[in-house]
Amino acid sequence: MKILLLGKNGQVGYELARSLAPVAEVVSLGREDANFMDEGGLVDLVKDHNPHIVVNAVAYTAVDKAETDEATAYQVNATAVKALAEEAAGSKRLFVHYSTDYVYDGLKDTPYLESDACGALGVYGKSKVAGEEAIVAAGGLHLIFRTSWVYGSHGHNFAKTILRLARDREQLRVVGDQFGAPTNASLIADVTSLILHQYALNPDAINGKTGVYHLVGGGKTSWHGFATTVVEEATKVGIALKCETSAITSIASHEYPLPAPRPMNSCLNSQKIYTLFGIKIPDWTYYIPRFVRDLKEGEFRES
Numbered sequence: 001m002k003i004l005l006l007g008k009n010g011q012v013g014y015e016l017a018r019s020l021a022p023v024a025e026v027v028s029l030g031r032e033d034a035n036f037m038d039e040g041g042l043v044d045l046v047k048d049h050n051p052h053i054v055v056n057a058v059a060y061t062a063v064d065k066a067e068t069d070e071a072t073a074y075q076v077n078a079t080a081v082k083a084l085a086e087e088a089a090g091s092k093r094l095f096v097h098y099s100t101d102y103v104y105d106g107l108k109d110t111p112y113l114e115s116d117a118c119g120a121l122g123v124y125g126k127s128k129v130a131g132e133e134a135i136v137a138a139g140g141l142h143l144i145f146r147t148s149w150v151y152g153s154h155g156h157n158f159a160k161t162i163l164r165l166a167r168d169r170e171q172l173r174v175v176g177d178q179f180g181a182p183t184n185a186s187l188i189a190d191v192t193s194l195i196l197h198q199y200a201l202n203p204d205a206i207n208g209k210t211g212v213y214h215l216v217g218g219g220k221t222s223w224h225g226f227a228t229t230v231v232e233e234a235t236k237v238g239i240a241l242k243c244e245t246s247a248i249t250s251i252a253s254h255e256y257p258l259p260a261p262r263p264m265n266s267c268l269n270s271q272k273i274y275t276l277f278g279i280k281i282p283d284w285t286y287y288i289p290r291f292v293r294d295l296k297e298g299e300f301r302e303s
């Protein structure tokens with residue numbers, strides 16, 4: 001069994017390169033080898049490698065920049081994805097893809113189910129919806145994992161930004177009226193690996209299970225709750241910060257205006273992944289101590 005991983009340098013792609021290794025032979029490519037601006041070249045590349053499974057961890061994830069760079073967002077998140085999905089369907093490859101809580105409008109009172117209608121608010125979310133729709137229309141075997149609030153020790157994310165700010169400032173103001181679940185990139189990669197292991201052992205195991213899955217950390221918090229927890233855990237492991245948790249103020253979304261609108265409710269129900277694959281998702285807080293320890297060992301050591 002051979003897996004072609006696209007996007008090896010992103011937060012999720014980096015963890016996938018690790019977690020998929022025991023499942024099958026993995027060929028991992030980054031932007032330098034596989035550029036989504038050229039979908040023709042991308043399709044040729046997939047044909048050359050001829051994998052059983054294509055895992056796409058590439059995305060245009062600059063949510064605010066997408067508002068003024070719609071063409072690139074759609075090229076990467078929809079046009080190239082459509083070409084890959086059609087090639088995979090025609091060649092009978094399993095296509096694995098990631099999507100986002102931003103496909104929803106966030107107006108629902110309870111956690112979203114995979115069957116809920118999409119209603120993306122901004123360009124990024126709309127381009128991700130278009131990518132999902134293209135995969136479904138291609139008609140091949142596919143798994144789409146919608147995730148949220150992704151962070152990890154590799155790459156750029158909210159949690160690392162908060163720690164940098166808390167190191168430099170005595171007070172922080174963080175949005176407290178948007179709710180969701182932080183999702184560690186290693187959780188996404190590990191769950192993908194467990195499911196692909198089931199597929200590698202028995203490709204029929206996935207029959208009837210093609211489709212969309214929510215894959216997010218368990219539980220719920222706000223950005224303010226996430227920031228407070230990360231700062232608290234970082235302080236516990238001895239990372240020197242100027243800002244204490246009590247100096248992190250919760251503010252309303254309108255007090256921190258951004259170019260792209262955000263869903264107020266980003267909570268996604270992940271029960272389907274347990275029901276169909278038997279995979280239990282830990283609470284989002286489970287991953288925080290390891291995350292801050294990894295940072296302490298890495299980029300925060302000399303600071």
Ligand SMILES: NC(=O)c1ccc[n+]([C@@H]2O[C@H](COP(=O)([O-])OP(=O)(O)OC[C@H]3O[C@@H](n4cnc5c(N)ncnc54)[C@H](OP(=O)(O)O)[C@@H]3O)[C@@H](O)[C@H]2O)c1
Binds near residue numbers: 010037057
């Ligand atoms: N980040 C989040 O909070 C979040 C939340 C919900 C869902 N998601 C979804 O989760 C998935 C993984 O996201 P992530 O957090 O791992 O994203 P990420 O860290 O931003 O990584 C995205 C990767 O895509 C690559 N890429 C962008 N444009 C490309 C192009 N034209 N050609 C080839 N590669 C290109 C980037 O390459 P370079 O490294 O060279 O720039 C990067 O390695 C995505 O589908 C995303 O939509 C993310």
